[in-house]
Amino acid sequence: MLTGLKRNRREILTAxxxxxxxxxxFFLFLVGPMGYSFRISFYxxxxxxxxxxxxxxxxNYREALANPIFRRAVLNxxxxxxxxxxxxxxxxxxxxxxxxxxxxxRALFRVIYYxxxxxxxxxxxxxxxxxxxxxxGLVNYILRDVLHVIxxxxxxxxxxxxxxxxxxxxxxxxxxxxxxxxxLAGLQSIPGTMLEAAEVDGAGVIARxxxxxxxxxxxxxxxxxxxxxxxxxxxxxxxxxxxxxxDPLDLTHFILTLMYEATFSRLDFGSGSAISYLLTxxxxxxxxxxxxxxxxxxxx
Numbered sequence: 001m002l003t004g005l006k007r008n009r010r011e012i013l014t015a016x017x018x019x020x021x022x023x024x025x026f027f028l029f030l031v032g033p034m035g036y037s038f039r040i041s042f043y044x045x046x047x048x049x050x051x052x053x054x055x056x057x058x059x060n061y062r063e064a065l066a067n068p069i070f071r072r073a074v075l076n077x078x079x080x081x082x083x084x085x086x087x088x089x090x091x092x093x094x095x096x097x098x099x100x101x102x103x104x105x106r107a108l109f110r111v112i113y114y115x116x117x118x119x120x121x122x123x124x125x126x127x128x129x130x131x132x133x134x135x136x137g138l139v140n141y142i143l144r145d146v147l148h149v150i151x152x153x154x155x156x157x158x159x160x161x162x163x164x165x166x167x168x169x170x171x172x173x174x175x176x177x178x179x180x181x182x183x184l185a186g187l188q189s190i191p192g193t194m195l196e197a198a199e200v201d202g203a204g205v206i207a208r209x210x211x212x213x214x215x216x217x218x219x220x221x222x223x224x225x226x227x228x229x230x231x232x233x234x235x236x237x238x239x240x241x242x243x244x245x246x247d248p249l250d251l252t253h254f255i256l257t258l259m260y261e262a263t264f265s266r267l268d269f270g271s272g273s274a275i276s277y278l279l280t281x282x283x284x285x286x287x288x289x290x291x292x293x294x295x296x297x298x299x300x
Contacts, residue, residue: 041273060274073253081232084171092179114177125241132156132166160251186220
């Protein structure tokens with residue numbers, strides 16, 4: 001008994017020694033800065049001389065919630081999530097179903113669909129900005145000179161509504177490949193015997209999809225819903241580059257672009273930190289609701 005206890009202690013100590021560097025890095029570079037940022041959110045923070053920073057309590061949070069630009073940024077961020085997340089799941093699942101078939105060049109198509117995922121956000125954001133340029137953009141050229149749908153150029157990025165078209169399309173295009181790979185893994189985990197048995201019983205393709213494939217894919221789709229929603233609520237680079245972080249008239253801000261402007265353009269670090277923690281609370285609440293959905297049992 002004593003020998004077993006000593007062995008267990010030795011194993012625990014060995015594991016702790018291996019885990020210690022990771023925990024130190026985690027607390028040093030993640031938990032520590034988060035705690036410091038949380039402290040800043042309660043101050044009128046003076047970056048040059050932090051000792052002179054004035055305590056303001058919840059004033060930064062109240063100011064952010066009362067700011068109409070912040071409320072507009074919240075709506076823009078929610079709209080981005082509501083458009084891009086279902087679109088990525090629907091298109092990604094459709095692509096996964098096609099790639100799960102026995103077709104020639106299947107591996108090549110998987111690589112092609114995944115290429116957008118590994119491209120630089122900065123590069124493709126600038127590319128979409130050029131494509132939707134109101135003067136010499138590719139989209140206007142195709143609509144006006146090729147398809148003859150419009151008679152004059154559309155100034156996409158000058159309109160507070162149309163400016164979201166390239167941002168949403170970029171978000172969908174960028175995430176479809178990753179979503180398709182996850183869905184493909186879920187499809188390949190479904191026992192083929194179940195589908196064959198349903199086919200023998202007379203179930204058609206549509207019936208097999210809705211009564212077997214889709215229910216068994218629910219954990220995968222719920223996982224995608226949670227992860228893609230968190231990613232969509234953190235949209236930043238495309239908004240910052242395509243609309244210059246809010247143009248025109250601060251109407252195209254997302255929560256993170258507004259946080260960036262408050263922190264690094266106006267040097268209001270207290271307000272920027274408060275906005276970041278409001279987003280954190282928001283993401284946490286949505287994630288909890290979605291994760292509760294994940295606990296439901298699958299019934300076929």
